Amino acid sequence: MPVEGSTRGDRVDPTLAAVLRSGLVTQALDTRWFDPSRLNILIGVLLFTAFLIVNIFRARANADIYVRPIAGLKALDEAIGRATEMGRSVLYVPGLSDMSEVGTFAAITILYRLAQRVAEMGCDIDVPCYDPVVMTVLDGAVREAYSKVGKPDAFRPGCVHYVSAQQMAYVAAVNGFMLRELPAANIYMGSFYAESLRLAETGATTGAIQIAGTDKVTQLPFFVCACDYTLLGEELFAASAYLGREPVQLATIIAQDWAKAAAAAAVVTALALSALGNPALMKWLGAA
């Protein structure tokens, strides 16, 4: 393999050369107020916003919207019940991500619901946090949940707490907690990374009920192997909507389904057109 002095241009794949050149376009100060190549994205955003709004109105008018049931959600109640009986706590791990990750929002919504159940049943919950901003948000959500069911005094300050923003330090601390405090249920909801297997395996050795859900697909095989119930990928988002049964949340799921159908239709049409020798739609989709 000649490396030193290997030449460029003559034996470079032409598509590669095109990409490389397009990255080097030099430009003067831009004075345009709209970038026409991004029209497709704008249309996509507007269309999706429309799907969302239409479905919110539909859902408000008629709350009887179908979302297929998600196995594993029922288990949440069972887990809280078991924790209450045993007089042990529920451990809720809200994922290892910040407020820029959707999984985190699902984790917040699910915790808000879960904390209400926990407050009603009168057991204890512990929420170790990875990101400091997420911690402040979750703390607010749990307080709110306790007030909502009329038990603001039962809220234990410090039950939502920061551990570390370094992954393995976080895992070490949470694993230690699981082994020493033996929570009756470990619930993992949100965006997880490499820590998934260690958390779930350690949790399983303590005999706790384990329920997991993550949008991080690479971690799913491990959760599937070591947990009693696992929500696959997007089921996490659907779960946060399903749990609330609030029209707005359900409407989101439906809007996303519409968008998926639209995406599938666009691909099929664009593919058929480009097979017939008209790549315009394909090119437009990839213009931005």
Add this chain to the structure above:
Amino acid sequence: MRRGPLLVTFLTGAAVAALYFIPHHTAQAVNSKLLEWTLVVYAFALILGSMSLWNNHARKVKNRAEGWGYSIVTLSSLVVITILGVWKGVGEGTPVGAIYDTVNSPLASTMFSLLAFVIASAAFRAFRARSVEATLLLITAIVMLVGRVSIGPIISPHLPGITEWLLDVPNLAAKRAIALGVGLGAVSTALKIILGIEQSYLGRS
């Protein structure tokens, strides 16, 4: 009470989203500034987080809770490294840099490498071909494990090609659909936040 913050979210979110479509240099300068500010907010949030860590362990020490001695270890390392880092810097050649190389770095990488053992034990005790799906998953995993390393071509010269095909075709198809779904989920969450439909981050669902 929350109307103000909701308005802030709407204005900043809508502005930053719109700025994507506006290449004008003034607009982009505004964009940069807004983005830069979030860095500062994050830094303060981290201070807040560290205080929470402090309180948690300080409480353990005060109450002489089980393992409080270890909490002293946490508290003192937190204080020493923060002070040294603020005072002398954190790069290579500073005391914190040296502590980082001798303490943080080996601890972090070893904690992670424990996973190799955990996986091996789980391979024996937990990874079960319980169903058609699980069987398919395990067989693919085995083909990958053997076919992607040096031993693969020795066992069969076709193995690397098969693994490449599995990655390039079924894997690509599924991952593309997943990326699309995740993308839509992200856009819809962000839209709901900007439009004030989703308020859980303000402590209300």
Add this chain to the structure above:
Amino acid sequence: MTWVRRLLAIDRRIIFLLVATGVVLPLLHPLNLPVTVTPRVKAAFEAIDALPPGSKVLISMDYEPDIMAELMPMSIAVMRHCFRKHLQVIAMTLYPAGTGLGERAITVAAKAEGAVKNRDYAWLGYKSGNQVVMIGIGENLRGMYPVDFYGTPLDSIPVTRGVNSYRQMAMVVNLSGSSVTDYWIQFAQGRFHAPLVVGCTAVMATDYYPYLSSRQILGLIGGMKGAAEYEALIDTVGDARRGMDAQSLVHLIVVALVIVGNGALFLSRRSGDAGAPAAGSMTR
């Protein structure tokens, strides 16, 4: 079938010992099995190899010590390739704990290839904010990094003089172990059309095949194996290649464990041994 029961209930520490042996033996007595280069790593190599000398390459080493085993050899190999091709490297990290590692990687690579700080490379250090930093660089590099890691203004460094954004960079290389890679695709590539090459942990590698197909990324180096392939491509022997024998052996051990574990469970079920322990502590 008591032996099957006993096998299934084996102390996990015996498995740990097996794995440890599988790692230590080949390191002490290497077989030096050949490393086969896969197409995606070759594509990454060729994308960098195609750049004319003097081109600026932004290399973001977004990882911390926990996964440096995979990404550090990769960083060194990629930067050695850049230095050999006389490309000018602008290096940075988005992870606070990556500061020391990035600096070490670039120094090692520079020493090996005789590259000089500021003439051949600049080390910008850490900035928090992921996406924010990526967009920031696209608009005004100095807004994010007014000075390099050592406090020198960017205009006083030959490598960064005149570099204001991705427009003056021929390529962006992201070496990362987290979803930061998604953001590089969205922002550096998607928003600013910078040609992008990705190196990531093996865990993430399979997720990025759709982006290879669409050419949002031009090449993909996955994990220590990918790093070993890159080392082979630039004809050096680094930590990654030295580890590959152990990698093969431990893979065989894990495969054997899966097969034996499943086989034993199957046998114990078939012999109607209802008392067989459920498949270890993890399955319920």
Add this chain to the structure above:
Amino acid sequence: MISTWIAALLTLCVFSFLYKDNPFYRFAEHLFVGAAAGYLLAVQWQSVLIPNVWLPLTHDRDLVVLIPLALGLMMLARMWEKGAGIARWSIAFYVGIYSGVAIPGYMQAQIFAQLADAAKPWPPGWAAVSSALIFVGFLTVLAYFFFSLPHRGVHGAAARVGVYFLMVAFGASFGYTVMARVSLLISRVQFLLRDWLHLLPGA
């Protein structure tokens, strides 16, 4: 030299966990939590608060910096229960920005760019079979993640096929993940054998 010894001993403290949970491991764990948090704090100070707040304020007299500074300080109000309302403003700002950034980002990279690639004409010959499979896989996995229809009939069948594609993809991830973890262990053992015990040849 001393630092290699300390690093090696800490490495062994962590590995001792494989035998069982013990005081050495707990010591290492707690040291790690504190050291990591302290390091992050110091790094934020040096690389954000100094260059993005302190220097602009003292050197350039750039008063605009007071805005993010105020937002940051408001965040600290969260320390007291009554401050939650004040901190909300900072959170609102932070979340708003990240949401705004996410919308076009995801739309372009994970939706439009991928759709455009999925609509590429198929190559001639055998390669078309692979392209067709990718196409079928993409649509059936989408069908699995379709929540507003029950998994019955044609949609149910498509979702089943989609699950098979998902499982192969999970299997691939799985294999690669095992690979990654083994690599990490190899590197630690390289450190112990080479840098500490000098049983392996040079770095």
